Amino acid sequence: MKKKTIYLDYNATSPLRPEVLHAMEPYLHDTFGNPSSMHATGQKARKALDDARETVARLLHAARPDEIIFTAGGTESDNMAIKGTALANKAKGKHIITSQIEHHAVLYTCEYLEKEGFEVTYLPVDNYGRVNPEDVRRSIRPDTILVTIMHANNEVGTIEPIAEIGKVIKEENTKRASAGLPKVYFHTDAVQTAGKIEVDVQELGVDMLSISAHKFYGPKGIGALYIKRVTAIQPILHGGHHERNRRAGTENVPAIVGMAYALELALKEHSAENARLAKLRDKFEAGVKEKVPAVIFNGHPVERLPNTLSISFTCIEGESLLLALDLEGIEVSTGSACASGSLEPSHVLKAMGISAEVAQGTLRFSLGHYTTEEDIDRVLEVLPRLVARLREMSPLWKAAR
Ligand code: PLP
Numbered sequence: 001m002k003k004k005t006i007y008l009d010y011n012a013t014s015p016l017r018p019e020v021l022h023a024m025e026p027y028l029h030d031t032f033g034n035p036s037s038m039h040a041t042g043q044k045a046r047k048a049l050d051d052a053r054e055t056v057a058r059l060l061h062a063a064r065p066d067e068i069i070f071t072a073g074g075t076e077s078d079n080m081a082i083k084g085t086a087l088a089n090k091a092k093g094k095h096i097i098t099s100q101i102e103h104h105a106v107l108y109t110c111e112y113l114e115k116e117g118f119e120v121t122y123l124p125v126d127n128y129g130r131v132n133p134e135d136v137r138r139s140i141r142p143d144t145i146l147v148t149i150m151h152a153n154n155e156v157g158t159i160e161p162i163a164e165i166g167k168v169i170k171e172e173n174t175k176r177a178s179a180g181l182p183k184v185y186f187h188t189d190a191v192q193t194a195g196k197i198e199v200d201v202q203e204l205g206v207d208m209l210s211i212s213a214h215k216f217y218g219p220k221g222i223g224a225l226y227i228k229r230v231t232a233i234q235p236i237l238h239g240g241h242h243e244r245n246r247r248a249g250t251e252n253v254p255a256i257v258g259m260a261y262a263l264e265l266a267l268k269e270h271s272a273e274n275a276r277l278a279k280l281r282d283k284f285e286a287g288v289k290e291k292v293p294a295v296i297f298n299g300h301p302v303e304r305l306p307n308t309l310s311i312s313f314t315c316i317e318g319e320s321l322l323l324a325l326d327l328e329g330i331e332v333s334t335g336s337a338c339a340s341g342s343l344e345p346s347h348v349l350k351a352m353g354i355s356a357e358v359a360q361g362t363l364r365f366s367l368g369h370y371t372t373e374e375d376i377d378r379v380l381e382v383l384p385r386l387v388a389r390l391r392e393m394s395p396l397w398k399a400a401r
Contacts, residue, residue, distance in 0.1 A: 003329040006375045010215075010368030011154050011192060011308060012333055016258070017217040017369075023261040024219065027254035035251055036242065045253045052260035059263050060209065061200040062226055069225045069243045070256050074191035077210030077225040078105040078148075080247065081187040084233035085146045085208070086113050092182035093143030099123045099131045099160075100351035102150050106189055107347070110148075123149075128300040129158035129352045133165045140172050144184050151190040151199070151209075155348040155364055156299035157308025159197075162188050166205020185231060191215055191223075195266035196305055197274070207231045211263075213255070217369060218262030222255035277367050278306040280376050284365065285309055287380040292387050294400075296358060298349065312354065312362040315397035316390040321363060324386045330379055333364045357396075 027048060033041035035049045050065070057065040071077045086096065098110050100122045110120045121139045123131050131149055140147075147169060152159045169186045176183065187208040190199050195216025201209055208231060212223040227233055227246070239248030266273075288295060288311060298310040313321060318334040325332055334346075345359035354362075365379075391397040 006330045006371075006378060008330065008332050008365045008367060008371065008375075008379070010371075011157075011364065011366035013214045013220065014217045014368055015370070016219055017262060017265065019265065020218055020258045020262045024254040024258040027257050031253075033253075035253060036240065048253055048257050049251055052256045055260040055264055056211075056224055057226075059199075059267055060194075060211075060226055061202050062228075063202075064229060066244060067226055067229055069227060069247050070251055070259075071223045071225055071247060072221050072252075073214070073223040074103070074189065074210055074212030075105040075223075077191075077212070077223045078103070078187075078189055079109050080225050080236050081208040081210060081227075081233070082106065082109045082146065082148055083113065083236050085185050085187070085231075086116075086118055087234040087236075088232040089145040089182060089185075090118075093141075093145040094118045095121070095141050095144040097121045097123060097136060097139050097144060097147045097149075099125060099149050101125050101129055101153050101155075101348045102148070103154055103189060103191070106148055106150065119143075125351050127353050128303075129153055129156050129298075129348065130300060130303065131160055131165070133161055133168045136165050137168045137172060140169075140184060142181050145182055146185045146187065148187040148189070151188045151193040151204075152197075152305050153299075153348060154192045155346060156310040156352070157192075157305035157366075158300040159193070159303045159305065160188075161303075162204045162206065170205055192305065195263055196270065196307065198267075198270075201226050201228070208233075213259035213262055216262050216266040218259040219255045222252055222259050224259065273369070274306040277371070280367055280371060280373060281306060281309055283373070284367075284376050284380065287376070288383065291380060291384040296354075298352065298354065298362065307367040309365045309367075310349075310362060311365065312349075312358045313387050314358060314361055315394045315400060316361045316387065318360055318362050320390055321361070321386060324390065325363075325379075325382070328382045328386070330382060333366075334362065 031044045033045035035046040053065045053068050056068045114120050123135050169184050185207045188206050189210045191212045193199050194211035207228045209226040214220040235246050237248045294314045296312040322334050345356040349359040
């Protein structure tokens with residue numbers, strides 16, 4: 001009999017919820033219009049677009065719906081926030097601050113800007129993966145124009161002190177305004193938090209915030225960027241007058257409707273769902289501690305996403321364990337995941353002070369809506385056996401015994 005697949009990779013992506021597909025459906029055929037068209041078919045699509053924008057704005061606590069721009073996902077939102085701010089403010093300053101543990105959508109965008117003459121400070125993190133807000137303060141220079149720090153890390157689940165960093169930037173901006181220095185804008189990549197925990201742009205004190213629908217059971221290829229009113233940002237896509245001239249291209253109405261509805265559902269359910277997920281995660285963590293020797297749990301013990309567990313299994317290759325689990329129908333990801341398939345250790349674990357050797361044996365388990373207690377029981381039954389088998393073949397393990 002074919003084993004049930006146990007998907008524990010929700011931080012990579014999540015399945016579309018049937019209710020969300022149902023909400024999107026009419027916009028794929030009957031209400032197919034282009035929201036820029038003046039006729040009734042176009043205006044029906046425009047109404048759906050406006051309603052979705054209002055919903056996303058309300059759920060993120062934006063002051064106005066026009067502070068929400070729809071994009072093609074987290075990567076585009078991050079690119080737009082960073083390059084858009086850099087281009088609009090380059091005459092005022094060319095210094096950007098970020099952290100060493102950002103997603104590549106942020107890191108590689110910053111590296112690109114370095115080649116274009118910008119200077120970037122990559123802040124370190126502590127052993128739990130947290131940025132120190134005072135490090136942000138100390139790194140701000142007269143020519144700083146942007147700070148971009150993620151809300152929660154996708155690999156280890158650590159939640160960053162964004163509201164505290166927001167306060168630091170606000171204080172510095174007050175001093176800068178009286179000294180005639182340029183404003184420092186603040187962006188956060190909330191791709192791993194939107195739909196999972198409360199995301200309130202006012203409370204966080206950010207000027208820009210990126211989200212992506214496929215992380216919260218919405219469709220892929222759709223995201224949003226919150227841009228606080230009066231934030232100076234230049235478009236990176238040029239063409240029609242869509243999105244108030246900030247992002248050209250006919251809006252993906254079905255996907256936008258789906259994203260708004262998925263976010264609404266996720267936030268309605270998140271308190272109960274998070275309690276359920278945290279219980280399952282804790283059971284899993286306790287089970288691994290009891291049944292598997294020589295493991296290290298990565299990330300902050302408290303300030304962390306309820307669904308994520310990053311575990312280093314010493315003396316084995318994470319890739320080998322991932323493949324062995326896959327053969328058992330259990331799907332997870334490595335901390336060293338890289339599009340090229342290279343075995344470069346994770347930049348996140350490295351920044352947290354974890355040795356390359358330990359980082360290589362790291363797996364990320366991310367739980368979600370369809371994870372059950374039976375799933376966790378099965379993983380706890382299979383995982384210790386696979387780890388023991390791989391360690392039996394490991395010269396490192398033998399040498400360490
Ligand atoms: N930022 C973070 C923290 C992510 O985890 C991801 C996706 O894994 C992205 C950005 C990119 O989002 P998207 O896949 O929607 O382009």
